[in-house]
Amino acid sequence: MRHEPASQFQHARSIAPATGVDVTIVMPCLNEVQCLPHCIANANDALRRIADQYGLSGEIVVADNGSTDGSQALATGLGARVVPVAERGYGAALIGGGKASRGRYILMGDADGSYDFTDGVAMIGELEEGAELCMGSRFKGGITPGAMPWKNRYIGNPVLTGILKLFFRPGISDAHSGLRAIRKDSFLELGLSGAGMEFASEMVIKAALKRLRIAETPVKLLPDLRDRPPHLRPWRDGWRHLRYLFMLSPTWVFGVPALVGSIVSIALLFAAVMHQFAPGSFPRIGNYWTILAAAMLGLSHMSGILAAAGNIYGVRAGYRLPNPFTRQLTRRVHLESMLIGGGLFIAAGIAVLGMVVWQWQMRDFAATYSVVPAVVGTLCVTLGFQNVLGGFLLAIVGGNEAQFMAGHSAPAKAVDQVSIAA
Numbered sequence: 001m002r003h004e005p006a007s008q009f010q011h012a013r014s015i016a017p018a019t020g021v022d023v024t025i026v027m028p029c030l031n032e033v034q035c036l037p038h039c040i041a042n043a044n045d046a047l048r049r050i051a052d053q054y055g056l057s058g059e060i061v062v063a064d065n066g067s068t069d070g071s072q073a074l075a076t077g078l079g080a081r082v083v084p085v086a087e088r089g090y091g092a093a094l095i096g097g098g099k100a101s102r103g104r105y106i107l108m109g110d111a112d113g114s115y116d117f118t119d120g121v122a123m124i125g126e127l128e129e130g131a132e133l134c135m136g137s138r139f140k141g142g143i144t145p146g147a148m149p150w151k152n153r154y155i156g157n158p159v160l161t162g163i164l165k166l167f168f169r170p171g172i173s174d175a176h177s178g179l180r181a182i183r184k185d186s187f188l189e190l191g192l193s194g195a196g197m198e199f200a201s202e203m204v205i206k207a208a209l210k211r212l213r214i215a216e217t218p219v220k221l222l223p224d225l226r227d228r229p230p231h232l233r234p235w236r237d238g239w240r241h242l243r244y245l246f247m248l249s250p251t252w253v254f255g256v257p258a259l260v261g262s263i264v265s266i267a268l269l270f271a272a273v274m275h276q277f278a279p280g281s282f283p284r285i286g287n288y289w290t291i292l293a294a295a296m297l298g299l300s301h302m303s304g305i306l307a308a309a310g311n312i313y314g315v316r317a318g319y320r321l322p323n324p325f326t327r328q329l330t331r332r333v334h335l336e337s338m339l340i341g342g343g344l345f346i347a348a349g350i351a352v353l354g355m356v357v358w359q360w361q362m363r364d365f366a367a368t369y370s371v372v373p374a375v376v377g378t379l380c381v382t383l384g385f386q387n388v389l390g391g392f393l394l395a396i397v398g399g400n401e402a403q404f405m406a407g408h409s410a411p412a413k414a415v416d417q418v419s420i421a422a
Helices: 006-013 036-054 071-077 090-100 117-128 150-168 184-190 199-209 234-247 250-277 287-317 324-332 335-362 372-397 412-417
Strands: 023-029 058-064 081-084 105-108 133-137 180-183 214-218
Touching: 023 036, 023 090, 023 117, 036 058, 036 071, 036 117, 058 071, 058 090, 071 081, 081 090, 090 105, 090 184, 090 199, 105 117, 105 184, 117 133, 117 180, 117 214, 133 199, 150 199, 150 234, 150 250, 180 184, 180 199, 184 199, 199 214, 199 234, 234 250, 250 287, 250 372, 287 324, 287 372, 335 372
Parallel strands: 023 058, 023 105, 058 081, 133 214
Antiparallel strands: 105 180, 133 180
């Protein structure tokens, strides 16, 4: 769970919504005429309990994604407000319904009967206590037999949740629960854009990156009430979740491989170079291993630049906050320093290659037994040009500024600029 100063929450809670609505229950809907009567009745029961316990008023919003079975008319007749959402997808429906909500709290749940909206009463209580996002945990509340396919329960959810927890540390046990509550202002601040099932991961990831206060309460997962297959496609939607996890984690996609590759390649190259000067003290690294190590170091260097670019983009887009490491890095690394560093590498590489040519001439152009000098010289030139080009890339991503991320602290107004393909 992440904490923010209490005064911030107290100030936000003191502002009453102009509509007079405190809680909006949002249901995504695509041809759910069979389940809507139960779900809307269940949601009304939850709103009554919320009113009794917290004195909050509420509404029900059905975010319709183009139903053709009469779901819209049925929902309206049952007292819900129907919001049409043209863009198809689970996430698109929830984003459209969330933006159209009138309450300062949003409680989201599926319209198939798989969740009990009364479990959301405790979530609203967490928001009242200062949480900005409250997730329901099916693993703490219980999964009814037959409610979740075995591959989802024992493969999909544990793997995806485990990766998400490793990458982003949200402090929760179930990152893909369909029942969750969030403050309306926090919902808008996150700038959510995932149109499909990956929306579930996106909300948790961006909340963790923004360091929102995240709470968790137990919820039950029940067998859905539909007589047709669910919209969820485990393998397709699982991949959409997985790629979204990597797209929002440049540290793990680029940074960790860059670090590992650099350590291994530098160790090999160091041994290869030192063997030239002290053959008895260092083992001989074969030519092939030397070439491989140089290629690995070049890739690691580029991967490190991409990691920095990804983090800077996240900060400027508004869904990531600078951490102490990036703050220190960006104070010392700027376009000019990248250009100077690149120039020095290029000069060193040219000098080494010049020496290689000179020695080759001294041998009457005979072949050499070691490729180490030529590999080192070529590597220095490659790293130098990558540094120069990478410096301009970071300046472009950083906003055409010489000092990357200078003065940026993820302003809320930049959230609307987030546009990540999903």
